[in-house]
Amino acid sequence: MMKYMRIAAALIGCLGAAGPALAQVKVGAVLSASGPASFLGDPERKTLDIYVGDINAKGGINGQKLQLIVYDDGGDANAARTFATRLVEEDKVVAMVGGTTTGTTLAMMPVFEDAQVPFVSLAGAVQIVEPVHKWVFKTPHTDRMACEKIFGDLKRRNLTTVALISGTDAFGKSMRDQCVAVAPKVGITIVHEETYGPSDSDMTPQLTKIKATTGVQAVVCAGFGQGPAIVTRNYRQLGIEYPLYQSHGVASKQFISLAGPAANGVRLPAAALLVADKLPDSDRQKPVVVGYQKTFETKTGQPVSTFGGHAYDGLMILVDAAKRAGSFDSGKLRDEIERTKDYVGTGGVVTMSPSDHLGLDLSAFRLLEIKDGDWTMIPNSGS
Amino acid sequence: MAEFLQFTFSGLTVGAIYALVAIGFTLIYNASGVVNFAQGEFVMLGGMITVFLGYAGIPVTLAAAVAVLITTAVGLALYRFAIATAGETNAVTLIIITIGASIFLRGTAEILFDKRFHSLPSLFGSDPIRVGGATILPQSLVVLVGTLIVVLLLWVFIERTLYGKAVIATSANRVAARLVGINVRSIVGSCFALSAAIGAIAGVLVTPITLTSYNVGTLLALKGFAAVMLGGIGSAIGAVVGGVLLGLFEAFAAGYFSASYKDAVAFLVILAVLFALPQGLFGKKTVERV
Numbered sequence: 169m170m171k172y173m174r175i176a177a178a179l180i181g182c183l184g185a186a187g188p189a190l191a192q193v194k195v196g197a198v199l200s201a202s203g204p205a206s207f208l209g210d211p212e213r214k215t216l217d218i219y220v221g222d223i224n225a226k227g228g229i230n231g232q233k234l235q236l237i238v239y240d241d242g243g244d245a246n247a248a249r250t251f252a253t254r255l256v257e258e259d260k261v262v263a264m265v266g267g268t269t270t271g272t273t274l275a276m277m278p279v280f281e282d283a284q285v286p287f288v289s290l291a292g293a294v295q296i297v298e299p300v301h302k303w304v305f306k307t308p309h310t311d312r313m314a315c316e317k318i319f320g321d322l323k324r325r326n327l328t329t330v331a332l333i334s335g336t337d338a339f340g341k342s343m344r345d346q347c348v349a350v351a352p353k354v355g356i357t358i359v360h361e362e363t364y365g366p367s368d369s370d371m372t373p374q375l376t377k378i379k380a381t382t383g384v385q386a387v388v389c390a391g392f393g394q395g396p397a398i399v400t401r402n403y404r405q406l407g408i409e410y411p412l413y414q415s416h417g418v419a420s421k422q423f424i425s426l427a428g429p430a431a432n433g434v435r436l437p438a439a440a441l442l443v444a445d446k447l448p449d450s451d452r453q454k455p456v457v458v459g460y461q462k463t464f465e466t467k468t469g470q471p472v473s474t475f476g477g478h479a480y481d482g483l484m485i486l487v488d489a490a491k492r493a494g495s496f497d498s499g500k501l502r503d504e505i506e507r508t509k510d511y512v513g514t515g516g517v518v519t520m521s522p523s524d525h526l527g528l529d530l531s532a533f534r535l536l537e538i539k540d541g542d543w544t545m546i547p548n549s550g551s
Numbered sequence: 552m553a554e555f556l557q558f559t560f561s562g563l564t565v566g567a568i569y570a571l572v573a574i575g576f577t578l579i580y581n582a583s584g585v586v587n588f589a590q591g592e593f594v595m596l597g598g599m600i601t602v603f604l605g606y607a608g609i610p611v612t613l614a615a616a617v618a619v620l621i622t623t624a625v626g627l628a629l630y631r632f633a634i635a636t637a638g639e640t641n642a643v644t645l646i647i648i649t650i651g652a653s654i655f656l657r658g659t660a661e662i663l664f665d666k667r668f669h670s671l672p673s674l675f676g677s678d679p680i681r682v683g684g685a686t687i688l689p690q691s692l693v694v695l696v697g698t699l700i701v702v703l704l705l706w707v708f709i710e711r712t713l714y715g716k717a718v719i720a721t722s723a724n725r726v727a728a729r730l731v732g733i734n735v736r737s738i739v740g741s742c743f744a745l746s747a748a749i750g751a752i753a754g755v756l757v758t759p760i761t762l763t764s765y766n767v768g769t770l771l772a773l774k775g776f777a778a779v780m781l782g783g784i785g786s787a788i789g790a791v792v793g794g795v796l797l798g799l800f801e802a803f804a805a806g807y808f809s810a811s812y813k814d815a816v817a818f819l820v821i822l823a824v825l826f827a828l829p830q831g832l833f834g835k836k837t838v839e840r841v
Contacts, residue, residue, distance in 0.1 A: 369760060373561050376554055
């Protein structure tokens, strides 16, 4: 490492004659680029690589180039914590954008709190920012927001008693808990609850019970993977007439192809990035999501995912804060991240405050309805 | 009443799937005394190969036929390169080899295909058939009828052909079978091939209902194995009855108790049955002479 740095220093010295020498500022990233969460961590890593390269090509920030230091924790919280310590003590990073899963993020948070280094997490759970930790921020929307978005649409349609069916996996359980907690606050009554195993192949018994429950006006399914597709098929098989809502966990074209014609009429909340081409031109997020989608897809040849978008938002929030602060002092950086206002990103419009280290409102989710195998935006679904 | 009927239909749908997987276990067990834990992967291969050949533009029926052929070859290869090379060792070693093969096949499928879920179109559309206030999908009936046809063919093969007799002889006593001139290796090898073919057919038939991905085999094998134990290992009729009963237990447990406990209830019932009938419902009593 020392050797390379000497060579680099020598090279910079040579360049010195041509232009001003650029110092390097280290930004850390502990990501789950391999292992079970690699479908999250891999696009995050690629996104950071692309955009840090891009920023440096344009001359860096505040006259300084960024050096991205990435460690792959393989989804293991212990490894993540070790890498976090290394980032802080050996690499002396000025900030960290990373923490792919809730587990790794929670393990790393104390390290950054102690070292007083800003940490922008890319994980989902609301516990990361509630209660607020001084040095910890996050970019992805939460399950609670998905519940609120769905319930908001139900209220608009005057449907207030619902049945809930959820998967018994981590995603389904977490979203179920959030929906149950949030329902009374927005005037929604959950009259019946059912669950299914994540690899079950038939949910008609559960749905039959929902069908037989009196007073149900709509059904909300909280799940991820193939389960919700089977729920949707069984729902139509049983001829249940109430509106069916799915979660952001299935906001992909794959869900439509798995559920087939049964998906018609299903509503669900989704991030703007997934419907980039469907957004009206007046939408503030449109240039950002279309730009990110184009860059990611041409550079990697892979379809864009919201997870990479979270990394993009994390990096850009950090970069904007550094520009405003005019330096890379960790304390000033932290204060400026907290003052992020009206940042238009892939995940939504972010306005943070000392009591809100996420800064997204419900406009982060778009409410979609599936019609004839494609998404349609529901107009006037509010913000 | 309509609810009861709906739970029954659900149980039959799931049960038929378990039964079709369970039959695959029977043949290899009968010929070699090995419980083949890669059976679920045969089911996965049948479904996944059909799906991906379909993506390549090949019509579904042709794709299914090719998938069954490829899976049969995989079954044969499993015997030739993993089981046969282990030589005359005991059944436990061979069972562990099949667990290894199952992990290998799953990993290969993950790299060769992808990690996503896929579906196949139903043979007779997806409009539900209505019976007395309850509904059943045509594909569930296809799986049930398919199961019965496979069992019937298997029964004819085992009981009515000379080759089938040789399978029974091999299963009863390998040494004696060899002494009367039966080529034991070829018998066991063809049983692996046939089991793989049955698994692949199961995969093609159940994919429109269960969907498929590289890792569906594990759970199907587990449920299929439970069905086999319930019905009595080695009995084709037992496998079918065991599978359908297991599906019904699960559906009624989910319907009348709670979906969270349906697996627990189903396995409790199996435990209770095995407590009274350790050899399963249709299993033969084996007496060991000491």
